[in-house]
Amino acid sequence: MQGKQKASKVYIASKQVLWRFGVKSVIHDLGIMADIEEFTSIEEFINSVNNDCTHIVLEENLFKTNGKLMLDRLFQVAHTCNVLVIGDGDYPGCRSISSSDGFNEVLNKFQEFFAEDKANGERYDDLNKLSDRELEVLKEVSKGYANKEIADRLHISINTVITHRKNITEKLEIKTIAGLTVYALINNLISPEDSQQ
Template identity: 30%
Template sequence: MKRTEPIHVAVAETSVIVRNGLIAVLKRLPDIAIQPIEITSMEGLNNCMQGHQPEILIVNPTFGGWFNVDEFKSAYSQAAVKCVSLLCSVTDSNLLKGYDESIGLYDDMDVLNKKLVNLMHIGGEEEESEQEALSQREKEIICCVVRGMTNKETAEKLFLSIHTVITHRRNIARKLQIHSPAGLTIYAIVNKLVELSEVKI
């Protein structure tokens, strides 16, 4: 379901290449109309918050030296802005705890689209029912797969037979139409089944 009115998205990034590249991709997302706002300094961000009040702020965690997301949310609590970290380099996952979502330079358009759709709860009923279709046991098995565990390790951890684990994995693939560990990893992160720090790389 495409939302007709545009979502105001502020992109706070000092690199003109990264900032303009991300804005170009945001404008081409299939399910959301985006009205981008370019932010190049902390002063610009403060001016933006006093004027435009975007619905989403995509910000490099190193913006302004180090961007304090909790302080920002506290200062602009009435705005209810969703904060998305823009990961351009390896970042300690503990420093990303206050963010509502994370995107990276290597996310493709589909991943970016899905993350923003989920963040704004566009078409949320359909996606919630899809996740509800998974049993608690299936969700546990997805978490094991994402953590890099084998079927045997998963069976031992959950006190199941290997045959049962394989059956659950088949059912998960059928329900979600996802047939690779990488796809399940994206699904698990987007649907907050696991933290980014738990993903086995």
């Protein structure tokens, strides 16, 4: 679906369809935007995992025989992923849900799990502030300048402009130029006369 906030890329691995369904239901009911892929064996899972994936939910039984080894391999391939293991074992670097957790604890743990972005080492809240350079680019976009013009005016390369614009859109979750202009006006980054250009 277009126009929505950025979805987390979630891999769910378990043999049991009911188990995977349960995890999907929780994610869905918590209103987490997730792009989910399912796996039924650890081999299939390890082969597919990569750094695009942001969150992994694993059933402990799936890697019980060679657990630690598998997790080490997993972190090698996808070191920026957040991992949640469902099971009673202790797995360093992973969050876990144990059989003694009640319904509310499970919900809380899921919420905390998805609020974290390991790749950036920060909570989402702090990530959404625009940098000074991004603010500069935002002002230029709102004044109606094209990428090439912005590059010339700020003495940066056109690729840098494109990267800044991508980050601005991700942070503010505003995609259209018209929307960015309204944002800039509301926040007094530009004056109404500027936007008429």
